[in-house]
Amino acid sequence: MTNPPYPLRAVTDEEFVPWARMIADTYGVDRSPEELALQRAATDLGRTLAAFDGDEPVAGASVYTRALTVPGGVVPVAGIASVGVAPTHRRRGLLTAMMRRQLTDLHEETREPVAVLRPSEAGIYGRYGYGPATVGNRLTCDRRAMHFRQGAGPAAGTVRLAAPAQARPALEEVYERARLATVGWPDRREAHWRFRLADHPHARGQGSLLRCALHRERDGSATGYALYRHTPGLDRRGEHTGVVHVVELAALSLPAYTALWHFLAGLDLSTWLEYEGAADEPLPHLLTDPRAVQATPVDRLWVRLVDVDRALSRRRYAVPLDLVLEVEDSFCPWNTGRHRLRAHGEAVGCEPTRAPADLRTDAAALGSAFLGGTTLASLAAAGRVEEARPGAVAQASAAFRGDREPWYPGGWAFPLC
Numbered sequence: 515m516t517n518p519p520y521p522l523r524a525v526t527d528e529e530f531v532p533w534a535r536m537i538a539d540t541y542g543v544d545r546s547p548e549e550l551a552l553q554r555a556a557t558d559l560g561r562t563l564a565a566f567d568g569d570e571p572v573a574g575a576s577v578y579t580r581a582l583t584v585p586g587g588v589v590p591v592a593g594i595a596s597v598g599v600a601p602t603h604r605r606r607g608l609l610t611a612m613m614r615r616q617l618t619d620l621h622e623e624t625r626e627p628v629a630v631l632r633p634s635e636a637g638i639y640g641r642y643g644y645g646p647a648t649v650g651n652r653l654t655c656d657r658r659a660m661h662f663r664q665g666a667g668p669a670a671g672t673v674r675l676a677a678p679a680q681a682r683p684a685l686e687e688v689y690e691r692a693r694l695a696t697v698g699w700p701d702r703r704e705a706h707w708r709f710r711l712a713d714h715p716h717a718r719g720q721g722s723l724l725r726c727a728l729h730r731e732r733d734g735s736a737t738g739y740a741l742y743r744h745t746p747g748l749d750r751r752g753e754h755t756g757v758v759h760v761v762e763l764a765a766l767s768l769p770a771y772t773a774l775w776h777f778l779a780g781l782d783l784s785t786w787l788e789y790e791g792a793a794d795e796p797l798p799h800l801l802t803d804p805r806a807v808q809a810t811p812v813d814r815l816w817v818r819l820v821d822v823d824r825a826l827s828r829r830r831y832a833v834p835l836d837l838v839l840e841v842e843d844s845f846c847p848w849n850t851g852r853h854r855l856r857a858h859g860e861a862v863g864c865e866p867t868r869a870p871a872d873l874r875t876d877a878a879a880l881g882s883a884f885l886g887g888t889t890l891a892s893l894a895a896a897g898r899v900e901e902a903r904p905g906a907v908a909q910a911s912a913a914f915r916g917d918r919e920p921w922y923p924g925g926w927a928f929p930l931c
Contacts, residue, residue: 520608563615575594577616584886587829589828631818640878643877647920648919649812650814663801671770758778768796795809819881838870875900886916
């Protein structure tokens, strides 16, 4: 059913709490009053969307305006979050109707040229033109086997514990510098920092309070931090099997990065370190035994080009490029057609054309390649990109590629923090 018999509109202030609780319920999550207040502070009600059955909200989604680092710069993106459909109203076309409404509004109002989200389930959003654009590695580290290579020891500088709230100015400074240099990192505003550092008891599980390790240089400048919590444990013999969960780590230099990992590997009463880092995380290369770190790749940020021409014009390319892309986009038909992408250094443009196609692809494949991680060559090997001109795949794949793998450091919760 394309047009479900439930009106779609923004929620009012009075409707916000039942709307937010309904969405949380779809994930089996309880929201405390404090968490709801944080969510409300981050939410622009004019960019919410809800489906109503009578006066009852039965589906919802929201947009959070963010700035995302992409190859060569920063692009405004529509962060899609708070997406859910009540179990009583599934398979009635509500999710499709909300996704279509969001993307159509973004296009018609000429707002953010790119939409991003972190899905709870990977099989849902490809049908709406989203493609997985960053890969995270879930690292499980055997602390007892983490021996650092000679020359990979802590350099000048210190690591000290600090209360996260008190250290926040330093954390903000480090994060802001790091995110401008890391493709896939979004900006953070007041509400996002409040959410990131919130430490509600029911959300910790068996873990400790959130801890903060802050790295400073000799001149006192902050150059890195790690946010973590400790979950203790004992085996049948009474041996400690605790886990240190590294919630977030940011470093502006290799010495700061190395010093923070030395600190984490030295925490007593724990056997394991768990952390979700980049697909090309440097940590294993610092160790004499890289097998001390086991990695499980998992998709993270998914990207949707709302307007192909505007989106492709906003990033930069590794090599000069003059390419005609023929795009199929059934969900956003305004993108269907041929687009000429020309790039030379800072001069980049993309516009409709009638010229013959060099490559043929779909919107989801372009979303996957947009941040420079997933290569057009790998998509072509999977049949997702068709080469119409010999050599076009290799040329385009090299142009779209970034220096390092993009990754997204935040959770999938409402503010895309």
